[in-house]
Amino acid sequence: MARIYFINGFMDAGKTTFIKELLCQDYFQISGKTLLIECEEGDEEYASDFLEAHNVKKVSIENEEDFNPEYLAEIEKEYKPKRVIIEYNGMWDRKNLEFPWYWEDLVEISIFDATTFDMYSRNMKSLVAEQVRNSLMAILNRCDSVLDKIGSYRRSLKAVNSYLNVVFYDKDGEMSGRLDEDLPYDVNEDELTITDDTYATFYIDIMENVDRYVGKQVNLQGMVIKKSEDVTTSCILGRFAMTCCAEDLSMFGFVCSCPGADELELDDWVKYSGIVDKDYIEKYDLWYPVIYVKEMEHCSPPENNLVEVV
Template sequence: MIKEFTMNSMKRFIPVTLIRGFLDAGKSTLINRLAQGGTLCPEKEDILLLSCEEGETAYDDTCLNQKNITVIGLEDESRLNREYLERLDALYAPKRIILECNAMWDLVEFELPQNWKVEKRIAVLCGPTLGLYLDNMRAFLGPMLSRCDQIFINRCDSGGTGMLSPVKAKLRPLLDDTSAVMIESQGSLYAFDDIRDILPYTLEADPVVITPENYVCWFYDCQDHQNRYKGRRISMNASVKKSPVLGTGGFALGRIAITCCEADMEFLGYMAHYDLIDSIPQFAHVHAEAMVRYRFMQKYNAVMPYLEVLRMEPLNPDDSIVTF
């Protein structure tokens, strides 16, 4: 993410609001709305808006002028360098910065002026095209949504929150637990939990069969909706990860998953207990049936799923990686 340098005590601190989204996602519309409502600038102060592109909706010049917001266009990524931004700082002496840029821009190496600090990160997504981006542009979506304070999903007027049900399970792994997700539909805002769930397996089955294709959906839903799974029996193929710190019979049961791109592979699993785990080799691929329990875990300072394994059978090695 953007490099932020230690602030010189002799310089004023300037907060930066970073707004990212793909072309025509609704970034300008959001900026107009936030400016009109006073969210971006609660007090009348000199604000510098650095804009990367012209979308379908133009800025509301009347509103921006009333709010003392000066717009500077950025032709390309090369303008986001420390030297150029410091010149803008000296020329306009802003009290606040709004940096609006395309999600395709790589912000890893961008350096902000010494006295600029990112205060808030906002991502803007277009509801009708979200599924397409999740399927084909996940490598860009992941970094954009990481560490976001707010995520706006707009243009859901035609189907309301229901139009997002088919993509909810794919979007959930990319969200930080601290991100506030707001969905705009016909002038009203809804929360992420207002999206109706469409689960790819039957909860009424005994056991609930979790296939590799559905594993990631189950993994996150098991955390988010504990009442659905508490006391239910599940059946799945997974891998064993042992550690002596987990105590007698303790281990982790899960699968390797790609959450964003190949560079972001990680083991997604839960703590488990099986009396005969010593007979199962480390990293073995197994078929397991388990009861889903929940217990408070100090490491996460939260109540987390815990798998009480009823039976386990080794399978042939399987290096397959689950995706979304």
């Protein structure tokens, strides 16, 4: 079965350039045919001699309704490719998209123009979210003029898909290393008080950089999201974040070890203080934070119980 590369993004984000550069890489060479399915035509084009040189057969799909499992399976059967690259139309629906049932080896990559990302994320938030929800990587091109904003762009993408690898390129196509973000609190302090405005940033950063928080005291407010049936001193306390719409919420919760957890009820709101440690999930090869609660008291829900990703 062919490996499928699904490249998504809005018009002029740089999808075609990315695919052409990918086809030229030594590590991407194969001894077989590549089927390229193009769902929109931008300013950058595929020259016929380029496609021939890389053993690529291109098929265009102009109508969204034609992008369906039956037609995809039909053209794959016709060309018998070793792999398939899809340049998808970012304005088409990704949420309910269906592929042929046997397309299991699917790699999704989303590409954005950093100079227009703010516009799309404000006006088409649900489309942006669906582009990255199942992606392995998100690429933000042309970051030079918005360096002060890409930290917030990165957080908004990670809020939808915490496993997403986000990389940045400048206008010349050179990759920038991961940028140090200006956090809305002093991470060097031994005690951190996390407010409604800083909760989402704190959650996303600690999930990626748990070691720099281990040993610190954190003061938070959250609700009881889940309780363990077997352990009376363990529960998940957290908040919900709206990532694209009111119907699409992400849980930003922490595993907490706290005496008296068995007396808490689901949806109770508490203020709590504790020391950050970490634990390991072998199945996912993942270290995650655990908060050992020292003090906890019931409190009223905040005026807005959803946190904002900024």
